Amino acid sequence: MAPKNKLALCIIIAVSGLLISVVSYSGIGLIAVPLMVFFVLDIGVPWGKPPKSDLRVQRKLGSPKALVDEPVLVELTIMNRGEEIERLTLEDMVPEGAKLVRGSTFLECGLKSGEEATLRYEVSLSQPIELRFGDCGVGVQSAFGLTEEKLALTAPASLRVYPKLLPRKMATGRAKAFTWTGSAPSKLRGGRADFMDIRGYVFGDPFRDVNWRASARLGKKVVNEWSPERGLDCIIVVDLSSENLPVVGDWSARGEVITCTYELASSLVASGNRVGMLILGSTVARIKPGFGSRHLRRMLDQLVNSLPGSVWKVQRIEEFLETFFRTQYRNSGGTLFFISAGISMPLFEAVKTLSTKRFSCTCVFVNTLASEKAAVVREKVVKKEAEEAGIRVARAELDWFELQFETISKVYEWGIDSGFTGIGKVVR
């Protein structure tokens, strides 16, 4: 138990009172008597031993996975396995980025031996991330709070926050996302585009392909033949480098970039395309091209784990493609989707270089101007009149860059409310 400022104050007042009494020959020093009673009552009788605390904490989350802006219940239970504690304070350290939506992170109570108390509150997150809960601060105090023993107890738990998949979908069509088709056959159920011919039934042909009318007419079993559908072979390059990621105070465009990527990947996968991913952030994450919802989940997990960084930059994209996606690079096959929240000349140069090498490039620019403006207003970074001017300049810059990018690639803009917008039309 360590003394608190209050105890020091009590002693200073008592000693000062006594000194004044001695000097002035008055009864002012009697202040020391109630103060000492106060002190001895709080610390305990002289022959008593200070209580030995044996505290344990346990954390329980309402759900280990949640969506952005969805409240999650956090329960922190403290158990007293030692002697009775007259006064205890428990304060949970909420990880950075989490917003308290209900309840308090502070609890004050007394705990008898064997008793437990639970602190409950709800948090929500504004962007996809893996949140790790850890330490909580515990203060074991005497009844009047003159002494305190401070403890840091650990109750680990992790919460994965995923982006919301908005109900809108891009009209990618069957294996025709953004009008390109690749060389890989589509894994979409059905996997066929146009009717071509009929042919005799061969053992193993799907039963649903049997053309019953033609079979009845010809007197033998025949099946329909379809032209196989081709899926798009694509790699999504997500630019999470700090240089190209707008940040205002606590707000960053990371959440919107991840939501946009998830929406695009989801649409492409749902259309039976083969999708790979390269995330350039604090670390470089690569996901080999693949099909299906399980593959989509893998990509989503990588997106949630990714954090902005300054080492892996889009300038080196060709090198990454050569290292990680050797086949695609060698054949210049498939489509490259670039997703970025900030347009810059290095990105332009990278796309231009790849376009000249016969890569089919598509740039998706995440328009975060509205969110950025809201953050600027919230943080009071600039004056009111400068806000509008800033937005106009930023919009003009975005338009100018988009025009430049149109000369070398297809360009789309994505907004949290508007979805994907092509050149003058909405792609949804």
Add this chain to the structure above:
Amino acid sequence: MKRRLLAAAMYAVALFTALVFETPLVFVLVSVSVVSLTVGYRYHSALATFVAGWLVYYPLALVLELLLGPVAAFLAAAAAVTTLSERLGFENELSLVVEAPMGVDTEALGLANRLSAAHMKKLAEFLLIVLAVFVVSVPLAGLTPTAAVVMSVAVILMFVAYAYVRQG
């Protein structure tokens, strides 16, 4: 509400003493006390509230001296300010839990109320002991004018030594 009542009581005591004794020293002590009390209330600080209480000690003792006599007045004033400021400081700290902006659940509220009751009981014990000391010290003070001071020095030295041993 309880916190507001206690704070109002403390403001009233401070202002009453300032009105009875219109001396510069009392005025300064009461002014600083009011500021400290407001800081303690606004920022939920038990220490600031405690300081506010002790600043009213001398003016209150002067007022009580008119009714009780010197020794009893100082003892009564000390007991009153300790009790009031400790309770208000405690309520200020506890209000961090019970008046949390996002609310608390019933369990946390129940635990806070239980703690509040235990604290009240402890304060009652404190007042009882002070009363016992009061009963003993008043006749002792009648024997010699410095008896109270001597007694105080003895008590404080004993407990400072006790605290030192306990901390070690």
